[in-house]
Amino acid sequence: MTETGHKSLRYKGDQALRSDFIIVGGGISGASAAYFLSQLGSVVLVEQEDHFAAHSSGRSAGQYTVGITSRPMRALAAASRAFLALPPPEFAEVPLITQRGSLTVGRRDQYGILKRLQERILQSGGKADRVDRDQALALFPALAPDTFDDGVYEVDAQDIDVDALLQGYLKGARRNGATLLTGARVVAILRRGGRWIIETAGRVTCSAPVLVNAAGGWVDTIAALAGVTPIGIVPYKRTAFTFPLLPGSMGAEWPHVCHADYDWYVKPERGCFIGSPADAIPVAPGDVYPDDVDVAQGIHNIEQGTTLRVHRPLNAWAGLRSYVRDRNPVCGALPDSPGFIWLAGQGGCGVLASPAIGQAVAGIVQNKPLPEPLAALGLTAEELSPARLTLRAA
Numbered sequence: 548m549t550e551t552g553h554k555s556l557r558y559k560g561d562q563a564l565r566s567d568f569i570i571v572g573g574g575i576s577g578a579s580a581a582y583f584l585s586q587l588g589s590v591v592l593v594e595q596e597d598h599f600a601a602h603s604s605g606r607s608a609g610q611y612t613v614g615i616t617s618r619p620m621r622a623l624a625a626a627s628r629a630f631l632a633l634p635p636p637e638f639a640e641v642p643l644i645t646q647r648g649s650l651t652v653g654r655r656d657q658y659g660i661l662k663r664l665q666e667r668i669l670q671s672g673g674k675a676d677r678v679d680r681d682q683a684l685a686l687f688p689a690l691a692p693d694t695f696d697d698g699v700y701e702v703d704a705q706d707i708d709v710d711a712l713l714q715g716y717l718k719g720a721r722r723n724g725a726t727l728l729t730g731a732r733v734v735a736i737l738r739r740g741g742r743w744i745i746e747t748a749g750r751v752t753c754s755a756p757v758l759v760n761a762a763g764g765w766v767d768t769i770a771a772l773a774g775v776t777p778i779g780i781v782p783y784k785r786t787a788f789t790f791p792l793l794p795g796s797m798g799a800e801w802p803h804v805c806h807a808d809y810d811w812y813v814k815p816e817r818g819c820f821i822g823s824p825a826d827a828i829p830v831a832p833g834d835v836y837p838d839d840v841d842v843a844q845g846i847h848n849i850e851q852g853t854t855l856r857v858h859r860p861l862n863a864w865a866g867l868r869s870y871v872r873d874r875n876p877v878c879g880a881l882p883d884s885p886g887f888i889w890l891a892g893q894g895g896c897g898v899l900a901s902p903a904i905g906q907a908v909a910g911i912v913q914n915k916p917l918p919e920p921l922a923a924l925g926l927t928a929e930e931l932s933p934a935r936l937t938l939r940a941a
Contacts, residue, residue, distance in 0.1 A: 563752040564726060566591045568912070569745060570759040571733055571769050573599040575709070575898050576890050577761035578716035579905030584759070585723035587909060591753045592725060593745065595732035595765075600713050608787065608814050608821055610803055611705035611899045612649050613671035614664050619875045619930050620893065623900035623907070625671040626920035630902035631707065638715040641708060647815075649704035650678070650686050652695035653807030660807045665699045671924070674702035687804045689793070689853045695806065704803060706816075709898055716901075736773040743773070743886060757912050761890040764832030764869045775884045778877060778936050780869050780891055783827040786841040788863035789819040790855075804853075811848035819861060822849050827868065837863040868895040871936055876900075878907050879932035888912060889933045907931065 566589040570577045573594025581592040611631060615621040631644045653661050661677070668675035676699070683698045684690055721727060731747040736758075738744070743758035762769045764782030771777065792798045798815050805812035805825070814821040824845030846857040870892055871877055877892040890908055893900060906918045917928055929935065 563744070563754050564591050565589075566726070566753065566755045568757045568759060569593065569743060569753050569755040570761055571745070572761035572763055572765070572890075573727075573729065574761065574763050575600060575713055575716070575901045576763075576893060576904055577759070578713055578720070579901040580759050580761055580890060580908045581720040581725050581727070582716040582723075583905035583909040584912065585720045585725040587913070590720060590723075590725040591755065592720065592727045593731045593733060593747065593753065594727075594729045597730045599717060599727075599729065600709075608823070609707040609709045609898065610647070610649065610814060611644055611707050612668075612701055612803075613673040614649065614651070614668045614675070614699075614701055614704075615896060616667070617875050617894070617896075619926055620896050620900060621667060621671050622921055622924040622926040623876065623893075623903040624896060625673075625924055626903035626906075626918070626926075627900050628672070629920070631705070631712075631899075634715060635719075638719060639708075639711045641711050643712050643715070644705035644707055647704055647706045648686070648802035649701040650683060650698055650802045650804045651701075651807060652683055652690065652698035652804070654694075655696045657807040658697075661697065661699045668699070668701050673704075676700045676702060687801050687853075689798065689801075689855050690804065691851070691853055694852050700802070707898055712898065712901065716905075733769060733772060736769070738773070738886075741886075757886045757888060759888045759890055759908060759912075763891070764867045766869075766889065766891040768832065770887075770889075773884070773887060775887050776881065776937065778871050778889060778891065778933050780871060781829050782832050782867040782869045784830045784835045784865050785823065785868050785895065786826050786837050786845060786863070786865050787821055787823040788837065788842050788845065788857075788860040789816075789821055790857045790860050792819060793855075806852050811845060811852055813849060813853065813855070820855070822846070822857065822860075824848055830867070832867070832869075835865040835867060837865045841865075870894050873936070876904070876931060877933050877936070878904065879911055879928060879934070881933055881937065 568584045568590045570592045665675045735746040742754045744754040767777035799817045801815045803814045877889045
């Protein structure tokens with residue numbers, strides 16, 4: 548490939564920001580990539596919004612779990628645990644994770660769902676106990692006892708301090724010399740002389756031999772600008788809201804809880820409960836907002852499954868979770884677009900798996916095998932590669 552993409556791009560030559568890596572997208576995945584790639588060379592991180600993590604990452608419930616259906620995503624999560632538990636010195640001033648626990652309950656006819664969940668957690672190095680109704684009620688006393696028979700308790704599920712993690716990546720990248728740009732919407736992309744060249748709406752031009760496309764729900768839009776075949780990303784809207792804890796702050800230390808039907812969840816915080824209808828509504832990439840009907844549905848579902856009563860939400864919001872058709876993450880390049888690295892499709896797991904995702908990108912850009920923790924869990928570069936999507940399409 549000698550020249551592709553937007554032909555009207557104005558390449559400013561020596562006035563351009565030249566680097567080894569350009570990363571488009573300043574969510575948690577792009578920030579993680581910036582942190583790890585800045586240890587290898589010069590990085591420019593480009594974010595279209597006025598601040599980083601404006602969409603999905605900044606609206607995450609912040610749960611660490613390995614009870615994930617997608618096997619590659621589960622491996623990325625498991626391989627991220629060590630970094631989250633013990634990050635490098637100076638990475639963060641507070642712990643990145645704290646104990647929470649996660650309880651999933653179900654009816655007797657959902658035994659198979661709960662059994663598979665427990666197996667996934669155990670196979671990924673987590674701790675998971677089967678609990679009966681009384682044990683589940685001891686963990687989360689506000690459950691409605693007639694709605695379930697037993698459950699699975701992921702003992703070592705954690706809360707993630709999402710902001711501390713994000714800032715750790717960004718500050719670390721900056722210490723390593725990375726240039727971090729916000730308010731820089733990409734309007735044109737060209738490949739020339741073995742380098743990807745991008746121009747932003749602010750007329751800033753950047754060039755590098757490697758472009759990492761970490762633009763979340765916008766990754767296909769960025770690919771189209773670059774003349775690269777899209778991978779079929781679909782953003783889904785997820786609604787969430789907060790409501791008060793019980794009197795005396797009761798509930799703040801309870802575990803995250805959901806039903807095997809997965810039509811609601813409640814995550815306690817020290818200041819409130821977070822609730823959600825666990826919806827997944829396909830939408831176009833962009834700002835998304837909570838719909839009153841979806842909030843009301845979430846409240847109804849929670850009140851059916853628990854004795855909690857949500858008289859009025861304190862706050863409500865919506866975020867995006869993006870998937871490709873096989874619901875597995877994408878990390879790698881296609882043969883016809885060298886140096887164009889896809890980093891996409893983490894669904895709702897981008898935050899908790901971000902350490903391993905960043906390290907995987909660092910290995911891929913060097914044409915090295917995946918890091919040992921990922922390889923030890925049986926994950927291969929082929930499973931992450933966007934090539935699997937084009938092969939299935941053919």
